[in-house]
Amino acid sequence: MLAIVLTGMSCKSVREKKQDKNGGTVPSAILVENMDEYRNNADFSITAVSVEGNVMSIDVEYSGGCQEHEFKLLGMKAIQKSMPPKRGIFLYHNSNGDNCRSIVEEKLKFDISVLAYEGGEIILNLDTWANPISYTKAK
Numbered sequence: 001m002l003a004i005v006l007t008g009m010s011c012k013s014v015r016e017k018k019q020d021k022n023g024g025t026v027p028s029a030i031l032v033e034n035m036d037e038y039r040n041n042a043d044f045s046i047t048a049v050s051v052e053g054n055v056m057s058i059d060v061e062y063s064g065g066c067q068e069h070e071f072k073l074l075g076m077k078a079i080q081k082s083m084p085p086k087r088g089i090f091l092y093h094n095s096n097g098d099n100c101r102s103i104v105e106e107k108l109k110f111d112i113s114v115l116a117y118e119g120g121e122i123i124l125n126l127d128t129w130a131n132p133i134s135y136t137k138a139k
Contacts (some may be wrong), residue, residue: 024053028111029073035090039073042095046129047105051112053138058091058108058126065102070094073110075124084121084134090098091126 031036044062051057062069072091072092080086115124116137124133 025048026109026111027072027116029056029075029089029112030078031075031077033077035076035088038072038090038092042069042093042098044093046091046126049131049133051133051135054111054113054116056110056112056124056133056135058110058135059105060091060093060108061103061105062093062095063102063138064095064098064100064104066100067098069096069098069104069106070116071108073108073112075112075115079117079122082123085117085119086123086125086132087115087117089115089124089126091128099129 005137007033032127042062044060046058046060048059049056056073058073070093074090074092076088078087080088112124112135116122121136124135128132
């Protein structure tokens with residue numbers, strides 16, 4: 001019984017840390033040559049995506065609740081030659097071995113300035129998200 005109470009208390013403190021962390025700085029997207037090393041990631045679902053200025057918000061759901069989860073937004077360095085140009089992007093999820101089964105909903109925010117196209121609009125194709133995302137770097 002004591003173990004259940006202690007586990008519940010530790011999960012609550014992890015959730016509070018996440019909420020506090022969201023008020024801080026926004027991490028930047030990362031450009032990569034190849035996404036193969038990031039494909040073996042933990043399961044999650046994307047429920048919403050929006051862009052405001054140079055910040056992309058991604059609402060996710062995943063199973064966990066007892067460990068801190070880490071997310072990285074990755075973009076391919078290569079751009080597809082089209083009008084407007086297109087760039088593949090990928091959300092990487094590291095669950096840090098969290099075996100808890102609570103459904104966690106979280107809003108992630110990333111500075112996507114590095115994903116911009118100097119000539120104007122670019123289409124960002126987020127892996128597992130059906131809708132293309134139009135982005136023009138805000139000044």
